[in-house]
Amino acid sequence: MSEKISVKAAFFETLLEVGVKHRNIVVINADVFGSIKTDRFLHTFSDRHFDFGVSLDCAIGAACGMAVRGKVPILCATAAQLSGCGTKIANLVALPNLNLKIVGVNSGLSSSEDGACAQAISDIALMRAIPNMKVYCPADYWEAKRAAIGMADDFGPVYLRLHRSGVPIIYDENYRFVSGKGTVVREGSEVAIFAIGPMVYEAILAAELLAKEGVSAEVLDMCSIKPIDSELILKVARGKKKLFTVEDHYVDGGLGSAISEVLAGGGCGVPLKRIAVEKFGESGKPEHLYGKMGLNAEGIYNLVFKSSMG
Amino acid sequence: MNLTELRKLAEKIRLDAVISIHRAGSGHTGASMSIVEILTALYFGSVNGVKLMNFDPTKPQWEGRDYFALSKGHSAPALYSVLANAGFFDIAEMGYLRDSGALLQGYPSLKIPGVDAVCGVMGDGSSVALGMALSLKMSKEHNKVFCLVSDFELQKGVFWESVLYAAKHRLDNLILIIDANKPQIDLPYSVPVTMDMLREKFESFGWKAIPLFSGHDIEEVAYGIYRARMISRQPIVIIAPTVKGKGIPFAENKGSYYGVPLSEAEVHELMSNHTSNE
Numbered sequence: 001m002s003e004k005i006s007v008k009a010a011f012f013e014t015l016l017e018v019g020v021k022h023r024n025i026v027v028i029n030a031d032v033f034g035s036i037k038t039d040r041f042l043h044t045f046s047d048r049h050f051d052f053g054v055s056l057d058c059a060i061g062a063a064c065g066m067a068v069r070g071k072v073p074i075l076c077a078t079a080a081q082l083s084g085c086g087t088k089i090a091n092l093v094a095l096p097n098l099n100l101k102i103v104g105v106n107s108g109l110s111s112s113e114d115g116a117c118a119q120a121i122s123d124i125a126l127m128r129a130i131p132n133m134k135v136y137c138p139a140d141y142w143e144a145k146r147a148a149i150g151m152a153d154d155f156g157p158v159y160l161r162l163h164r165s166g167v168p169i170i171y172d173e174n175y176r177f178v179s180g181k182g183t184v185v186r187e188g189s190e191v192a193i194f195a196i197g198p199m200v201y202e203a204i205l206a207a208e209l210l211a212k213e214g215v216s217a218e219v220l221d222m223c224s225i226k227p228i229d230s231e232l233i234l235k236v237a238r239g240k241k242k243l244f245t246v247e248d249h250y251v252d253g254g255l256g257s258a259i260s261e262v263l264a265g266g267g268c269g270v271p272l273k274r275i276a277v278e279k280f281g282e283s284g285k286p287e288h289l290y291g292k293m294g295l296n297a298e299g300i301y302n303l304v305f306k307s308s309m310g
Numbered sequence: 311m312n313l314t315e316l317r318k319l320a321e322k323i324r325l326d327a328v329i330s331i332h333r334a335g336s337g338h339t340g341a342s343m344s345i346v347e348i349l350t351a352l353y354f355g356s357v358n359g360v361k362l363m364n365f366d367p368t369k370p371q372w373e374g375r376d377y378f379a380l381s382k383g384h385s386a387p388a389l390y391s392v393l394a395n396a397g398f399f400d401i402a403e404m405g406y407l408r409d410s411g412a413l414l415q416g417y418p419s420l421k422i423p424g425v426d427a428v429c430g431v432m433g434d435g436s437s438v439a440l441g442m443a444l445s446l447k448m449s450k451e452h453n454k455v456f457c458l459v460s461d462f463e464l465q466k467g468v469f470w471e472s473v474l475y476a477a478k479h480r481l482d483n484l485i486l487i488i489d490a491n492k493p494q495i496d497l498p499y500s501v502p503v504t505m506d507m508l509r510e511k512f513e514s515f516g517w518k519a520i521p522l523f524s525g526h527d528i529e530e531v532a533y534g535i536y537r538a539r540m541i542s543r544q545p546i547v548i549i550a551p552t553v554k555g556k557g558i559p560f561a562e563n564k565g566s567y568y569g570v571p572l573s574e575a576e577v578h579e580l581m582s583n584h585t586s587n588e
Contacts, residue, residue, distance in 0.1 A: 065444070
């Protein structure tokens with residue numbers, strides 16, 4: 001297995017880079033820098049860094065005030081805390097279409113030991129429903145870096161969802177992130193697995209296991225959940241026996257829902273199975289918890305194999 | 311503009327707001343009335359020949375302007391009336407208040423010339439003003455940020471989060487004005503403390519508090535704002551006791567007039583009172 005680096009570390013590493021490029025970027029930290037090993041932005045641009053502690057409501061408003069004045073605030077908070085601020089984000093950030101970036105760290109089940117309250121598994125559904133808001137969930141180090149740069153170069157509100165634990169590197173430095181575009185990470189002809197975040201690597205492993213059993217599975221990384229790559233989804237779906245979505249998010253409202261909407265709208269009759277979190281979270285080691293929810297290579301393999309046989 | 315002219319203008323602003331709410335068929339009459347004098351003093355007043363707020367209606371995005379955030383967004387008709395009378399947009403827009411596709415939506419939006427702050431829901435305006443003040447300090451600019459909040463927004467946690475943060479950063483460019491108009495829809499009071507206790511609370515947090523006797527005395531409000539502009543190294547709060555529904559005799563201090571338009575007969579009564587006073 002290749003080296004594991006968290007997308008969170010990749011993002012904070014890139015923060016300095018985007019801070020140098022865009023002099024109007026300011027970082028609003030709602031008590032998440034402690035969990036990050038690199039705080040180079042803070043040391044380099046101490047006057048462009050504001051700590052709000054856990055007063056996230058105030059931090060969102062203040063970030064909006066700065067955005068109105070032409071700054072580009074990057075608001076960093078835990079995805080779980082941000083999930084509680086949906087209406088505020090809709091009213092203050094998205095309605096006036098402010099150029100403000102929201103970064104939700106420790107998303108999905110990655111705050112596993114902390115239990116249900118600390119896990120952010122409804123954030124995609126909340127953010128995706130807000131007009132003007134773009135939603136990205138990177139799968140590895142390079143994708144996180146490129147998405148962070150893409151987000152800073154682009155205008156308008158973005159929600160960047162970052163997983164906590166390390167994930168193996170899938171891409172290399174030549175990877176290009178384009179908002180609204182998905183990536184085929186493994187070609188296949190019989191079934192297709194759409195995944196996001198840490199689930200992309202697990203889907204690749206599952207596809208390898210499936211290949212050994214003679215099932216050819218295509219794996220797609222849908223980092224840009226909104227806007228979503230409808231063209232690619234419909235193109236891939238044509239000719240497949242069955243489609244799957246994998247995400248560390250509630251089964252309703254996330255990637256699976258987004259892809260179902262595209263398939264239904266495009267009149268595509270290929271059946272889709274959504275592999276996602278179907279109940280409230282609980283405490284446990286990440287690998288155990290992901291395994292229990294069927295969100296690992298083995299779980300995906302079992303489900304896809306069973307479905308494609310039936 | 312002298313005091314008599316300011317008072318006359320305040321009456322015009324009041325009537326324009328009442329009539330626009332009445333035409334729209336919905337809106338917050340009582341809540342808009344209590345801030346008329348505060349806004350008139352802020353936008354049109356001057357002390358010793360110095361304007362209290364810098365703005366240019368022909369250039370709403372002028373970099374030298376002072377910023378204003380209406381946290382109590384439901385009082386928008388009063389602000390719209392002030393902005394229209396200041397020349398930011400045509401007064402005829404008031405005739406389309408709250409209509410679909412109209413410039414003047416129920417709550418202020420950034421599309422309106424002269425509006426700098428999104429207000430979201432109750433209490434959010436204070437945090438938006440805080441962000442503006444912080445970014446001005448960052449770029450070492452001397453513009454002021456005024457934020458008008460209702461006393462019932464003090465029930466929100468986000469308000470006190472902003473109060474603490476502003477004190478920590480000694481934001482002397484942030485001037486908060488509390489419209490203490492007391493009764494709200496379901497309660498006979500908004501904050502269960504006296505004005506003195508409120509002043510002490512702010513002072514204990516490191517704010518400079520300027521308590522007023524009345525938020526309807528344009529001269530007193532103007533001097534309060536003038537003093538606030540002089541304070542350095544701490545954020546400033548002007549506590550202005552006001553009367554909900556001020557200027558409409560039958561609606562004053564009545565929670566029932568807080569969020570409704572006046573009837574046809576009530577508007578006529580108000581207009582005839584107004585004409586006979588002139």
